[in-house]
Amino acid sequence: MTLRARLKRQWDRNAIVYIFLIPILIHFAIFQVYPFLLSFYLTFMDWKVIGDPEFVGLKHWKYFLSDSIAWKALWNTVMFSVYYIVPTMAVGLILALIINSGVKMAGFFKGIFFLPVVTSFVIIAGIWGWLFRGTEEGMINYLIGLIGIEPQLFLSDSSQALPVLAALSVFKVAGSTMIYYFAGLQSIDKGLYEAAKMDGASTSKIFWKVTFPLLKPIHFYVAITTTIGSFQIFDSAYLLTGGGPNYATTTIVYYLYNQGFTSLNLSYAAVLSYVLFFIILMISLLQRRFLGKESNLY
Amino acid sequence: MKKVISYVALFILGFCFLMPFIIMILGSFKNVEYAQLDPLFWIPDEPTLKNYFYIMRDGQFLRWIFNSVVITVIPVASQMIFCAILGYIFAKKKFFGREVIFWVFMGVIMIPQQLLIIPKYIMFSDFGWINTYWALIVPELWGIMGVFLVRQFLQGIPNDLEEAAYIDGANDLQIFFKVILPLSIPVVATVGTFAFISNWNDLFQPLIYLTQEKMFPVTLGLASMLGKEGNFGIEMAGSAVSFIPTFLIFLFFQRYFTEGIQMSGLK
Numbered sequence: 420m421t422l423r424a425r426l427k428r429q430w431d432r433n434a435i436v437y438i439f440l441i442p443i444l445i446h447f448a449i450f451q452v453y454p455f456l457l458s459f460y461l462t463f464m465d466w467k468v469i470g471d472p473e474f475v476g477l478k479h480w481k482y483f484l485s486d487s488i489a490w491k492a493l494w495n496t497v498m499f500s501v502y503y504i505v506p507t508m509a510v511g512l513i514l515a516l517i518i519n520s521g522v523k524m525a526g527f528f529k530g531i532f533f534l535p536v537v538t539s540f541v542i543i544a545g546i547w548g549w550l551f552r553g554t555e556e557g558m559i560n561y562l563i564g565l566i567g568i569e570p571q572l573f574l575s576d577s578s579q580a581l582p583v584l585a586a587l588s589v590f591k592v593a594g595s596t597m598i599y600y601f602a603g604l605q606s607i608d609k610g611l612y613e614a615a616k617m618d619g620a621s622t623s624k625i626f627w628k629v630t631f632p633l634l635k636p637i638h639f640y641v642a643i644t645t646t647i648g649s650f651q652i653f654d655s656a657y658l659l660t661g662g663g664p665n666y667a668t669t670t671i672v673y674y675l676y677n678q679g680f681t682s683l684n685l686s687y688a689a690v691l692s693y694v695l696f697f698i699i700l701m702i703s704l705l706q707r708r709f710l711g712k713e714s715n716l717y
Numbered sequence: 718m719k720k721v722i723s724y725v726a727l728f729i730l731g732f733c734f735l736m737p738f739i740i741m742i743l744g745s746f747k748n749v750e751y752a753q754l755d756p757l758f759w760i761p762d763e764p765t766l767k768n769y770f771y772i773m774r775d776g777q778f779l780r781w782i783f784n785s786v787v788i789t790v791i792p793v794a795s796q797m798i799f800c801a802i803l804g805y806i807f808a809k810k811k812f813f814g815r816e817v818i819f820w821v822f823m824g825v826i827m828i829p830q831q832l833l834i835i836p837k838y839i840m841f842s843d844f845g846w847i848n849t850y851w852a853l854i855v856p857e858l859w860g861i862m863g864v865f866l867v868r869q870f871l872q873g874i875p876n877d878l879e880e881a882a883y884i885d886g887a888n889d890l891q892i893f894f895k896v897i898l899p900l901s902i903p904v905v906a907t908v909g910t911f912a913f914i915s916n917w918n919d920l921f922q923p924l925i926y927l928t929q930e931k932m933f934p935v936t937l938g939l940a941s942m943l944g945k946e947g948n949f950g951i952e953m954a955g956s957a958v959s960f961i962p963t964f965l966i967f968l969f970f971q972r973y974f975t976e977g978i979q980m981s982g983l984k
Contacts, residue, residue, distance in 0.1 A: 435889035439802050450856045451825050454836035461836065474848070514730065520723045528731050530971055535734065537967045537974065539918040539984045541939045542956040546737040549744075549949055559738075590734070598978045607864060622719065651829055654920050658940055672831050680925060685835050692832040703827050 423697050461689040479690045489691065492674040495581060499670060500649040502585035507645050508638065511590055511596025518597065519604045529601075533594035540591065540654035548574070548659050549589045574660050577667035584655045592648065596641050601638035602629070641691055643706040647699055671695055741960070744953035745769070749940035768954035772942075778955065780931055781898055785959075788923075788934055789916040792857035796912040799859035803856050804867020805897050809879065819868075822861045834925055841926060852926040853934075857916060863908035866980055870904040871897065907977035910970040917963060935959040 423666035462479055463471040483489055514532050518525045535543060550558045553572040560570040574580045607630065615625045653672040656662055662677065669677070671691065679688030744752045746764040772778045805811075807819050837856070838847075843966045846852040878900075898905070933941065939955050967974070 428906070432883075432889070433810060433812055435802065435893065436806050436810050440812075440818075443799065443803060446858065447822070447825075450837070454833040454840065455825075455828055457836035457839070458832055461839075466839075511928060513726070517723055517727050517730070520719070522720070522723050522727055528727055529975070531731050531734050532966075533968065533971070533974065534738065537914050537918075537963055538738075538960065539920070539936050539939075539963065541918075541920060541936045541943070542741065542960055543737065545939070545943050545952050545956050546741055546744075548943070550737075550740070551953075590737075594734075594938070595978055598975050602979045616816070619733075651831060653831075657920070657924075658943065674922075675831060676924075679835050680838075685839070689835050692829070692835060695829055696832050699829055700827060 458689045461686050462693060465685055466686050467683060469610070473684075479687045481563060482687065483694065488666060488669065489671075489674060492669045492671045493694075494515055495666075495668065496650055496652070496670045499581055499585055500646055502582050503588055504587045504645045506585070507596055508641055510593040511641065512600050512634075514597040515600035515604055529597070532597055535591045535644060536594040538591075541658060543587065543591055544655055544658040547583075547590075547716050551583055558658050574670075575664055577664045580660050580664060580668045584652075584659065587655050587659075588649070590651065592645070596645070599637050599641055600634065603634045607633050610643060636675060639709065643702060646702055650695060650698055650702075671698075694714055718891050738960075741953045741956050744949050745957045747950045747953075749948050749950060752958050765950075768948075768950040769958070771951055772955050772958065777930070778938065778958065781935040782959070783934070783963075784850075784932060785917055785934040789851040791854050792916050793909050793912045795858045796860050797861050797905050797909045800863030800908045801898060801901055802872055802893065803859065803864040803891055804901070804904075806875075807864060807870035808868045809876070809897075822864065824849070826861055829919070834922070838925055846926070848927055848929050848932050850932075853919075853922060854922075857912070860908075860912065862981060863912065866891055866908055866977060867901060867904050869980055870901060874900060903973065903976065905978070906970060907973040910966060910973045911977055913966055914963070914974075 434438065452694065461472075463474060463476055465475045465478075466472040517533075518529050522528075551573040552558075553570070553575050554560065555564070555570050557570070557573070559573070571579060573583050608619070610627060611629055611633075615629055620628065621644070650670055652670050653676065656668045656670055656673045660668040662673050672695065675688050675691040678684045678691060743760060744764070745768055747761045748763065748765055748767070807815065837852075841852045842848055844851070846855075878896050879892055882896050887895065918936060919934075919935075920936045920940060922933050924940075927933055927937065930938070930941065936959070939959055940950075942955055943952055
């Protein structure tokens with residue numbers, strides 16, 4: 420075969436690679452790699468949108484270490500995870516168990532549980548804001564009033580606002596957790612249940628000794644993705660509380676937004692975004708460390 | 718007995734999950750006074766279409782929907798095409814650096830988009846893209862997750878079909894369109910539905926790149942309305958209208974959402 424024929428054959432077999440991959444790599448470099456590096460460079464500069472950036476070294480990083488609001492925002496984000504992760508997993512698992520229990524119209528209800536996942540946060544926040552109004556006419560206050568509980572301030576109360584936002588997030592994402600658990604439940608060997616029943620195990624015993632441990636990879640995957648999601652929470656705080664009252668719902672991304680785009684401290688916001696990145700990186704590395712290759716999850 | 722518990726739980730939870738949407742619809746037909754004083758959201762005594770007329774009044778709401786359509790439809794179409802082709806390339810083609818490029822792509826998924834938003838804002842200011850569709854369309858023309866999904870799917874398909882087509886003298890593009898694409902329709906539909914939901918519902922990026930109300934997508938428009946109207950009926954009419962496209966897409970493509978969620982989490 421001549422060289423020309425070989426080259427021609429090579430081109431015929433791989434033309435699609437060169438034609439499509441090269442523009443995509445350029446796009447990737449411009450919109451992913453370059454911004455990632457630019458952001459890091461920015462953390463060492465003073466840059467006020469207008470004018471030239473000025474090198475300031477570690478100034479913004481040092482400021483971060485002493486910035487009590489940033490630490491408060493990190494703490495709020497951790498607390499948000501505490502309020503959010505276990506309930507999301509529990510609700511998702513319960514939904515999956517019900518759907519998987521052989522009920523009729525399972526597909527229809529699966530759709531209902533999944534509906535909030537595809538619905539905009541703006542719509543859901545609009546409704547929840549109204550339900551959790553801190554007045555006596557608020558629906559939740561009305562309902563708890565029926566069992567004799569005093570009306571609460573909810574989103575205007577600095578100790579209640581964060582749990583209310585977490586509850587909203589549970590409602591928003593439990594449907595996707597359900598899908599993971601449902602897939603997990605379906606992959607469990609039916610023979611195991613029959614064997615357990617033969618041995619006379621009760622329903623709750625079967626759940627805790629067979630089902631729950633066999634879902635371990637799913638628990639782990641859901642816990643990791645939910646944790647990562649909780650560190651990126653922004654929409655509900657922006658829409659419902661504006662980070663307040665008294666910074667009680669200022670999460671790390673909300674603070675980043677506030678610093679970058681309200682106060683125009685873009686460099687400092689870049690520092691905060693790198694802090695967020697390092698946290699998410701650590702969580703992802705933990706995931707890899709513990710999940711490794713033994714599991715069928717990536 | 719177990720069945721009974723399952724059904725009771727199913728209906729209670731189903732009601733809880735559906736209730737906010739019922740409240741949205743009922744609320745959208747309510748006069749202000751009723752909405753204010755009726756904590757339980759019964760069917761309104763005097764249902765009114767006033768709220769819907771109000772939001773349609775000066776065409777601004779329609780403009781927001783139009784903006785949302787523009788910044789959603791183009792990326793959805795483009796992602797379906799590019800993710801299908803790239804998924805095919807990474808699943809079936811052997812070329813120099815394939816593994817390295819793919820794992821760099823996968824590594825980048827770990828970078829939170831909030832990190833990229835500040836440098837992108839600076840870049841887009843330089844490009845003159847602030848308050849334009851470009852800022853929301855161009856970066857979304859393809860997606861790493863979509864490439865990953867298609868690759869996963871095609872790796873499970875034997876190479877024989879392609880080989881046969883090669884022997885018959887078909888070239889790459891012919892094989893892609895005649896053999897690969899028809900097989901990948903379910904996964905490409907999944908990529909499309911995910912792209913639709915993420916672009917249609919995105920609040921963060923429009924909030925950063927857009928400052929003029931006439932450029933707002935419906936999420937941001939609705940958010941600005943929630944901030945200033947203080948009238949539940951109007952807010953809910955706006956929510957209901959902006960919810961319709963999501964709901965229709967969901968109704969027709971529900972299967973692809975759940976399949977996609979499973980595929981992205983489970984190999």
